[in-house]
Amino acid sequence: MKLVDIYKNLRQDLRVVERELSRSVRSNHTELDRSAAHLLEAGGKRIRPVFTLLAGQFGDYDMDRLQKVAVPLEIIHMASLVHDDVIDNSETRRGRTTVKAEWDNRVAMYTGDFLFARALSIASQLDDPRVHQVLSRSIREMCRGEIEQIREFYNPDQDLICYLRRIKRKTALLMAVSCQVGAMVASAEEAVVRRLRLYGYYVGMAFQITDDVLDLTGDEKELGKPAGSDLRQGNVTLPVIYLLHHGSQDDVRRIRDYLAARGEGVGIADVLERVRRSDGIAYANAVSRRYLDKALQCLEGLPPGEARHSLHIIAQFIGKRSY
């Protein structure tokens, strides 16, 4: 079985998810509908709904109930992307924000709010308060992760723990929750729910670390944005943190100078080149690999079958992905 087969197997139910997604973000409101349609077309792998549906197969699979969490999870993800883009846009205009850009930003902010509220209102059709608790908590944690990230922008003195906690909140938690609530809604056994949540958490950590590595090593064409865009906006990721702690005196000095200047005056090209050539990349990949191994171990404790096999393939794919 390959990744494409997983999507093929879930085709029918993913179609339901797509239909409900486009129905849910419709608002009879031109501005809102336009941005929502744009987001939907942008597509994406719908990895969170996939996790939910696969996790649901470990219990009483009921698509009617599962869609009421699969759809909100994707909408929460979409809302977080919308808010991620807010204000960032204006940075490309060299710090100068036009009135038009400010309005666009405001509209984007309220569109994100609208989507968050929509997500939670769909989930509230289920009579299981645990689900609402878990979903709204995951939004809260994502916000904390984002705020932590902003607070640590350009900070050279952050360590591994700080980074891991941040990406857990920013990314891993929502993947963990996608697995967890799928199993929960299908009334899977408590131990199975816990194990699936842990699987999602490990996979999410590996996913984000790989993402952060690719942002440094990929090229503009692959990434669809300039390489090193994290570092450009001050986001210090794992390979850079490694180098700050274990690099040569010269490397450490150059990175510190770059961060201290907050990207102004000191060129990023040299810093990027140093990070790419360093052991930081291999180190980050190894950390990601370790999380994936833990994810695979988690699966071993689950009942064998197609669902487990699918989750195995997804974890392996994340380990191999190069874009």
Next chain:
Amino acid sequence: MKLVDIYKNLRQDLRVVERELSRSVRSNHTELDRSAAHLLEAGGKRIRPVFTLLAGQFGDYDMDRLQKVAVPLEIIHMASLVHDDVIDNSETRRGRTTVKAEWDNRVAMYTGDFLFARALSIASQLDDPRVHQVLSRSIREMCRGEIEQIREFYNPDQDLICYLRRIKRKTALLMAVSCQVGAMVASAEEAVVRRLRLYGYYVGMAFQITDDVLDLTGDEKELGKPAGSDLRQGNVTLPVIYLLHHGSQDDVRRIRDYLAARGEGVGIADVLERVRRSDGIAYANAVSRRYLDKALQCLEGLPPGEARHSLHIIAQFIGKRSY
């Protein structure tokens, strides 16, 4: 009975609300806690929780359940204030946004998100899915109202209907919901719930219209901000809409010029003076008055008693307020 007596009567339960509010916005997260504390200190009249508690008196008053909607309602209001301030700050810097201001904006945005999610997670402790539906829908409608307002900035061709729909979404709905869910949670009769919701809606409409009038007629000291701040940012409110439709040719031309120039080049002082001297103010006050009368009529259909009397006084107070 006076307004102050209403607060005195509810003192004990409002203290519970305050305690839960400050507990709820705490996050063990310095940035978040700082802005939340700031919001809490700013205080405010807690009018939404007051509505909820008073509405609860029309059924089986149970503070344990009522606080699980009163607190979220105030948090939703706080979150909307936080998002209202986002980006606006930067406008005071003449369209130029510093990196620092952008970060502050981002933190404020995620703080608002955090608060919205927190509000819904508190409400989800209740096992009544209607409550979650109503609350998340009210957030969605508020967002739509905000987006409509942005879309209509500087638009001279908007009419009364457009304005009323916007302030309904922006303000009146959350007040309506505050009354509605209070009664709902207390298992009041269906007809009573509907009537209280309607009361809240009418009072909310009157409240916002008065607010918009005061923004034009008040002075900087009373308002704590420059008079005409709505018009300064392009928000065309009822008195101005009236003048655009019923003013002298000269008035209409000057306002249209101001709006067409989007506040640049054409002084606001002359426009403000024209609006203040016009019948637009009296007209808007009359519309507000009509909503208040409807609110008072609503109350007549409710069982008499202290709660009804309190709601009566609040409606009257809103009619008389001058700040």
